[in-house]
Amino acid sequence: MHSAERQTVHRWTFIWTGALVSLVGFILLGMAITHSDAWAEVGSALGLTLVGWGGVLQVLNGALLTPAVPVGGAEQLHTGYLLGGMLVWLAGWGLIASGLRRAPAPAEGPSPAAGASLYPRLARYRDFYWSTLAAYGGGILLAELALVLLQTVLSSGVPSTELGAPASGNAGGGLSLPPTLAFALSLLAAGTVAFVSGFIGASRAQRLSLPEATIGVLYLGLPVPIVLTLMERVPSLQLALGYRLREVTYVAGLLGRPELAYWLVFTALVLALVLGINTGFIAAGSGRVDLKLGFELFVARRHVMVFRPSLLLGTLAVLMFGIIPPLLIYFVIRSAEAAVERTRIRALGLKDPLAAASDLNRLKLREQSPTMMMTALSVGGVGVGVMALIIVLSVMSGFEADLQKKILGTNAHAVVSKYAGELPEYPKVMESIRRVPGVVGQTPFIINQVMIASEGNVDGVIIKGIDPATVGTVTDLPSYILGGNTLEILHTPEKILDRGLPGDEPEAPAGGSGQEGVEEDDIIRRSGKPAKPPVLPGIVIGRELAASLRVVVGDRVNVVSPLGTELGPTGPIPKSRAFRVAAVFYSGMYEYDSKFVYILLKEAQNFFEVEGATGIELKVADIDDARRIAGQVVKVLGGYPYRARDWGEMNKNLFSALRLEKLVMGIILSIIIVVAAGLIVATVIMLVLEKRKEISVLKALGVPDGGIVKIFLAEGLQIGVAGGLLGLFSGLSWCYFIEKVGIKLDPEVYYIPALPVRVEFVQTALAVVIAVLVTYLASIYPALKASSVEPVEGLKAE
Amino acid sequence: MALLSIRNVFKSYFLHGKRIDVLRGVSLDIERGELVSLVGASGAGKSTFLHVLGTLDAPAAGEVLFEGRSVFSMNDAEIAEFRNRTIGFVFQSHYLLPEFTALENVAMPALIQRRERAGAYAYARELLERVGLGQRVDHRPGELSGGEAQRVALARALVLKPAVLLADEPTGNLDPATGEGIHQLLREVNRELGITAVVVTHNETLARSMPRRLRLAGGGVSEA
Incomplete structure (x- = not known):
């Protein structure tokens, strides 16, 4: 473009002295703030100032700050610093300003063309379009607001009762989609909005309009993520906005670090805008919308020739078998x-x-040619990135799925309880819950923490009173029982096999357990045993716990509850009860196998003096919908005092940590793709340099600038698509290999015999799409460079 | 109305940061069907003049009118289309695209217009036969001799039947006999297709054989 650049003269001594002086002023001001202990107040305004629209806020803050200066001996000093710093700061800037001068008019006289009419296009040139700024800035703002609004409208909503609102008149939760699905839809919609506004802005202005884009993003795009981020920290904002934005914060919170989510989404929207701007410029930058590609692809394919069998097969071989064997x-x-x-x-x-x-x-x-080598290298680079992303994310998904399966196997999908107290009316509640669609199983439970002691050892565990008849409808516990036992044996403790070793005769039960009505059963007691010990209630413990307590089925354990003491001869003593190990379970999760024990609900009621149950565990048809169904259940039960928590909420930290881990892993691995993108930039720039002459000729033959951009973008994209497809293919092959052949893990450490793999369609597709997008973005700069080659330059006779 | 009018055109180029004003208020009319030669010393600005005439380079001031319409007031796409449809270029080097065959090179301007391929190739083949290269259609530029390549370039310039043919020393790299063949072709094109042609040349005999002769010197154009 022909830009009339204004000539400036820099007087560097002035500028450097001014910079130094203003730095001194800045330090003085900083000292004043430090002395007043006001960094917290100033900091927020300063942060806003960095993006430019903090001026007013800062003035306000400053006004508030002055009276806050502590009265005392030091006061004089601070005001001195403040005033002095301010003056020095301004003086510094004054010096810098005086260092910049407009260039003097050239000494020589006017050129022979003085007075002649400038050629029409340059005469009409404008360098700033308010409408473009409106399109870009408004577009990004609109996209952000659309995202926030759609998320609020589409998502299923936090159960309103949890927020203390009445059960009816739920403010959010319009369409009741699962939050993640709602987020995907809203992100898509917002991305489209950003893309379209970028497209419209660029195609109307017929240029990239980078100043407008920068200003638009900085001034109109930044406020929303900043407000969302500040909301976490500033209580008044939280009060004002938190309730309305709860769907947004919920989804962001799934990642564990909401700020990270806000800024990632913001970046994604800016990228969508940039893509839109670029596409709009290419499509219409040279005067009219032209989306046809036939000719450009024809030229681009001849230039790089990515889709040759030898190149593709060679790169694939390198991806699959490493560099050395194929090279040999x-x-x-x-x-x-x-x-x-x-x-x-x-x-x-x-x-x-x-x-x-x-x-x-x-x-x-x-x-x-060297360019061909570069092309092959770039294809390989993109392929490696995509392959690594697919393999690592699939393995991480495998671990996550395994963990989720184990957690959900032992835990319920949702738990209904009261805010305080027990649930004596649980049969009635269960009757109501049965009518809620989506609930496929429910079981009452009592949960508590106790000590468990065997002759060999003692451990703190979580004890759960269960109903063996219904527990199988909610968790997989029955199927975890080892050795052909069933949970039903809890009902008939007398059938528990006694180890019956000589000299292993149980002593008289300690504490209060002796008070229980002891029944004798002549059928299973061997005739050779003269003394008939009391039949103890059964308890089911995990394999790890059994190992650490050194007990097997039939052994006796004592359960000691710190709650509810009993009065003994020497004062209050903890309540204790003897149980016989009825069965051992193995879930595969160390946490559960070492920390959970199960007894009959009735026994738990007696032991802990609980009426009814602590709560009701639910199983739902679709685990991703658990949050919504939990809300429904609460609604059916009439809200307060009932509450329901879904598995995601109960294991929130674990799963958000996993998700964050996966995201960070994805970002780190994307660095490979970014490096590959660097390769692509280099390759396409080499191509542009190599083809300068051809570009000039094409322009002379009548290819518009947009067409040249399209040609070189297509060349970069070919590399990206080829690399992405090769990476996809090799990544999937590797995943298949890992799944079928398996990579052994130490089961003592990982609890899984082999590396788990789960190929998720969305994340795999996303890896390829991101790679292609990144290559597209990477080719933009070289393609623009190509289009800016002046035809005359390349056509100079050698 | 003249086919091409140049109105008070100024243009400079820059050599080591120094401005050299090569066109200082040039005004000129070229009528439809004229065959014009342009001579001048090296560095006088003949190529620059031709580039401005062919919209490859914008002037600093002034206007170029085609059929009364100012070409530099159009936008990029319109100028590109104008170049594509109205102007045919032949340069000192052939500037054929090395990745494409002779046939594809000749058809390129039609392909840029997104014309249907078979038709474009058929006409390109016809043109190649006319310039005497019917046997070489599937050869790449690297496999053609200098004279052959220049004839392919001429065919390419003519494939869309442009109104104006601009030739910048088309025979500068060729031996006299081959060059004479190209000149013959240029005259035929002008006579038979009625294409207006402006030929920059150092070859005085060629220049003298043209009906209208222009000389570029001292930033101005004069009839020689």
Whole structure:
């Protein structure tokens, strides 16, 4: 573009002195703030000032600050610093300003063209369009607001009762989609809004309009994420906005660090805007919307020739087997081929030297140009990135799925309880819950923490009173029982096999357990045992716990509850009860196998003096919908005092940590793709330099600037698409390999015999799409460079 | 109305940061169907003049009118389309695209217009036969001799039947005999297709053989 650049003269001594002076002023001001202990107040305003619209706020803050200066001996000093700093700061800037001067008019006289009419296009040139600024800035703001609004409208909503609002008149939760799905939809919609506004702005202005884009994003795009981030920290904002934005904060909170989510989404929207701007410029930048690609692809395909079988197969081989083996094979084949060719040509040459010469020439033509090598390298780079992303994310998903399966196998999908107290009316509540669609199983439970002691050891555990008849409808506990036992044996403790070793006769039960009505059963007691010990209630413990307590089925354990003491001869003593190990379970989760024990609900009621149950565990049809169904259940029960928590909420930290881990892993691995993008930039720039002449010729033949941009974008994109597809293919192959052949893990450490893999469609597709997008973004700059080649430059006679 | 009018055009180029004013208020009319030669010393600005005439380079001031319409007031796409449809270029080097065959090179301007491929290739083949290269259609530029390549370039310039043909020393790199063949072709094109042609040349005999002769010197154009 022809820009009339205003000539300036810099007087560097002034500028550097001014910079130094204003730095001194800045330090003085800083000292004043430090002395007043006011960094917290100033900091927020300063942060806003960095993006420019904090001026007013800062003035206000300053006004508030002055009276806050502590009265005392030091007061004089601070005001001195404040005033002095301010003056020095301003003086510094004054010096800098005086260092910049407009260039003096040239000494020579006017050129011969003075007074002639400037050629029309330059005469009409404008360098700032308010409408473009409105399109870009308004677009990004609109996209953000659309995202926030759609999320609020679409998402299923936090159960309103949890927020203390009445059950009816739920403010959010319009369409009741699962939050993640709602987020995906809203993000898509917002991305489209940003893209379209970028497209419209750029195609109307017919240029990229970078100043407008920068100002738009800074001034109209930043406030929303800043407000969302500040909301976490500033209580008054939280009060004012928190309730309305709770769907947004919920979704962001799934990641564990909401700020990270806000800024990632903001970045994504800015990227969508940039893509829109660029696409709009390419499509319409040269005067009219032209989305046809046939000719440009025709040229681009000849330029890079990515889709050659040899290149694709070679890169795939490198991706699948590493660099060395394919390279060795390549060299072996090439040298064999060369030897054969040379022998043939020599034989030919002995008869007809000229025929040999032409064959030699043909051999030479097959050699690859450096650009071809670069192309192959870039394809390989993108492929490695995509492959690594797919494999690592799939393995992480495998771990996550495994963990989720185990957690959900032992835990319920949702738990209904009261805010305080027990649930004596649980049969009635269960009756109501049965009517809620989506609930497929429910079971009452009592939960408490106790000590468990065997003869060998003692441990703190979580004890759960369960109903063996219904517990199987909610968790997989029945299927975890080892050794062919069932939970039903809890109902008939007398059938528990006694180890019956000689000399292992249980002593008289300690504490209060003796008070229980002891029944004797003649059927299972062996006749050889004269003393009939009391039949103890059964308890189911995990395999790890059994190992650490050194007990097996039939052994006796004592459960000691710190709650509810009993009065003994020497004062209050903890309540204790003897149980017999009825069965051992193995869930595969160390946490559960070492920390959970199960007894009959009835026993728990007696032991803990609980009426009814602590709560009701639910199983839902679709675990991703658990949050909504939990809300429904509470609604059916009439809200307060009932509450329901879903599994995600109960294991929130674990899963958000996993998600964050996966995200961070994804970001780190994306660095490979970014490096590959660097390769693509280099490759396309090399292409542009190599093809300068051709670009000029194409322009002379009538290809508009937009067409040139399209050609080189298509070249970068070809590399990206080829690399992405190769990466996809090799990544999936590796995943298949890991799944079928397996990579052994130490089961003592990981509790899983082999590396788990789960290929998730969305994240795999996302890896490829991101790679292609990144290559597209990477090719933008070289493509614009290509289009800015002046035809005259390339056509200069050599 | 003249086909091409140049009105008070100024243009400079820059050599080591120094401005050299090569066109100082040039005004000129070229009528439809004229065959014009342009001579001048090296560095006098003949190529610059031709580039401005062909919209490859914008002037610093002044206007270029085609059929009375100011070409530099159009936007990029319109100028590109104008170049594509109205102007054919032949340069000193052939400037064929090395990745494409002779046939594809000749058809390129039509492909840029997104014309249907088969038709474009058919006409390109016809043109190549006319310049005597019917046997070389599938050869790449690297496999053609200088004279052959220049004839392909001429065919490419003519494929869309432009109103104006601008030739910048088309025979500068060729031996006299081959060059004479190209000149012959240029005259034929002008006579038979009625294409207006402006030919920059150092070759005085060629220049003298043209009906209208222009000389560029001292930033102005004069009839020679």
